[in-house]
Amino acid sequence: MMREQSDVIVCGGGLAGLTLAYQLRKENPEASVTVVERTTRPLPEACHKVGESSVELGSHYFGEVLGLKDYLQAEHLKKNGLRFLCGDSRGPVAERPEIGPAEFPIVPSYQLDRGKLENDLRAFCEELGVELLEGEHVRAIRLGKDGAPHEVETSAGTLKGRWVVDASGRRRMLSKQLGLRRPSPNASSAAWFRVAERVLLNELVPEGERLWHQRDIDGNRWLSTVHLMGRGYWVWLIPLSTGYTSVGIVADAEHHPFGTFNKPEKALAWLREHEPVLAERLEGRELEDFRLMHDYSYLTERMISADRWACVGEAAAFVDPLYSLGSDFLGMSNCYAARCIGDDLRGTLEADVVEALNETWVRVAEDAARTLSGNGEVFPHGDIFGAKLWWDFFNYWSFMCAHFFQEIWREDAATLRRFLGMQARYYALNSHAQAILEAWGALKPTPFGGRKRFIGLPSFPSTLADQHLSLQEDLDVEGTWAKMESDLAIGQQLVAEILAHALRDLGPETAAELGRRAGLDASWGLPLAGERIDADALPRRQRIEKLPRIARDMERALGRVDPGVPLSELLARALGTGAEAGAEAEARA
Structure with a gap:
């Protein structure tokens, strides 16, 4: 069955797709926006996805560009920056060099509970008039030629749209279809899980280490995204507003083969070998929602086209989680796409603008890959x-x-x-x-x-x-x-x-x-x-x-x-x- 045409069809209703749809309707109230998403509500509030930690650019996008600052401060945790512990990973935590903020940062960032956030974003989108098709699976995208509308085939029928945006995450439907993927110099993999309690950095240091504990003047060290650093790897600790803690292992292939931590029992054994103090703290805890990303990093040669399509978030590229840049690239790709879609709907889109924005985004991703x-x-x-x-x-x-x-x-x-x-x-x-x-x-x-x-x-x-x-x-x-x-x-x-x-x-x-x-x-x-x-x-x-x-x-x-x-x-x-x-x-x- 052929449905009525939309101005924009967003394929995927995760964080990237929902925030883009919300932004499009805020900036273009007359635009018709349809989001196709295979999952249905309610999402579990402590659902576990990469992207829980945000930094300045992504937080600015969520808080200021989308206007969600009050919501984020009320419903999620304000983040105490990034914190890193280097040195002897098998020795006492108090003796490891600590690098991080001494005081709460003035420029805000957040620890996001993705399940809660995406539940709420679906409601926010519907309030703005976004058509949200839950429980529908995108099967194919057929790009129209010479100004013809694009077609999106779903499990329930076929949709037509002037613009189509791939927000399918690592499924990368358009990127694969168009051969856009470019290799990344970063050959690393990750395994992560959550535990149903707070795992605080301060708990890993005996109370007798008074000087170490006194550095945490306001008792907010735990609100940082904590990174335990070792040769060829790092381990994250991220607190969530639901009381859970996210724990992740990120390691490069040169030093730590993926097969050494790609199952729950292997991950615990790996932690006992490389981060024994943390492993002891986790002993006996259930590892919920164990997830993997093998060789996770990839780049793209294009995230947006004057032919009226775009790839946003991880549907375009994913670099590395070390500095929590995922929401940064999401925010940038969404803003570049929203700007071009808005220009097009007003009849003012210039191909030179599209090309310059695409080149800017691709270069930023390449630079980040070099850094990480x-x-x-x-x-x-x-x-x-x-x-x-x-x-x-x-x-x-x-x-x-x-x-x-x-x-x-x-x-x-x-x-x-x-x-x-x-x-x-x-x-x-x-x-x-x-x-x-x-x-x-x-x-x-x-x-x-x-x-x-x-x-x-x-x-x-x-x-x-x-x-x-x-x-x-x-x-x-x-x-x-x-x-x-x-x-x-x-x-x-x-x-x-x-x-x-x-x-x-x-x-x-x-x-x-x-x-x-x-x-x-x-x-x-x-x-x-x-x-x-x-x-x-x-x-x-x-x-x-x-x-x-x-x-x-x-x-x-x-x-x-x-x-x-x-x-x-x-x-x-x-x-x-x-x-x-x-x-x-x-x-x-």
Whole structure:
């Protein structure tokens, strides 16, 4: 039976499809929107899906773009940022370097109970007039040609729509049909489950460790997404508003074959081997809703087309859960799709806008994949991973968040193209940063690095804290561009300081190999010369006065290693220009 045509058919009524339908009706009240979803209500409130933890961009999308801030604060848990514990995973938790917020972040994010959220979103969508076809299964999508409507064949009949949006998650109907999948450099897998009680980080540390417990001044450490880091893996602990705790294992194939944790009993045995303190806390608890994602990461060459189709959320790409970016990519893809659909319904859609938005989204996903792959040797070291987090968060807030928060995606094609040029510059700098960090991790001679027991993320006051707070600013296009330019210069200083920390930590014997592995070249243009190099050799008090602010911030956060060799000599060796001078210095010593 042929049904009446809709303006938009959304294939899939999970988080991506429901939020897009809600957004479309809010922004285009006259548009007819149909969502086809195979499951029916009520969904179990503690249902277990990846995507429970959100960060700044995704939270901004849910709270501000969709207008759900009051609902989220009333019905879900406000999140105390991301928290990471590195070091000896088999040793006492109190002795592991802890990296995370010292105070509750001002820019909000949330721990989402997906079952409750999706139940409520279905009701919200119906209140706005979305047609929700529950219990229907999408069997096929047939794209119309030359402006003809698309057809969606379901278990109950055939639908026609001007636009069709694939929100089918990892089923990726359109991506498979059109051959859009691109491989990701991230070869990792995950297993996760939930337990019907709170599993608190503080419970893993004896009460006698008073200094450790005193760092949690307000008793809200448990509201963080906790990451227990080890070589080639990390384990998450996420509290849910229903009283459950989500527990997940994420591991790369190089260090931890999928078959070692792909069943409940194997996962528990794996935890006993790698995270014994947590395993002891979970002993005897029922593992509910055990789930798996093997080789989970994939990219795409296209998420939206001027031919009136789009892929949103995981139907487009999935990078990695380490930084909880799933809802970020969901929010970006939904906004890009909603903007283009709205333009089309008003008769103003430009193909150049579609192409620029698609290129922006695809590049952001590629950049995130570069950031979140090859980190297995970085994770155990509090100093290296701390440096990585400083850079990754600064980079994330400087471009990806700024582009979204300031709604650059609503601008014309010329402006979007202009910002693509800025994006490419950030991408290049990020590639340099990741190369240094990966080489540093691979060459680290000790199994666990990092002298600091606690690294604030961000620490106050600091350049990083200022960058986080700047997300609250309301800037126009030129103001956003100027800030990105300024932040890029600070970012170059930050990457230079990461290189300086790596060189001092590894010392003269390994400096040349660090440079070789990272592909270090003077053409990178890192500001590590002149007065900055001279200041490094000064006594501490004078050095602190002369160093740029970002260098002082990094030294305060990560500490400082003195290898007994000037930074200028270490840098020369890393660049391949100081080998003879280094050999002479060693001979004299």
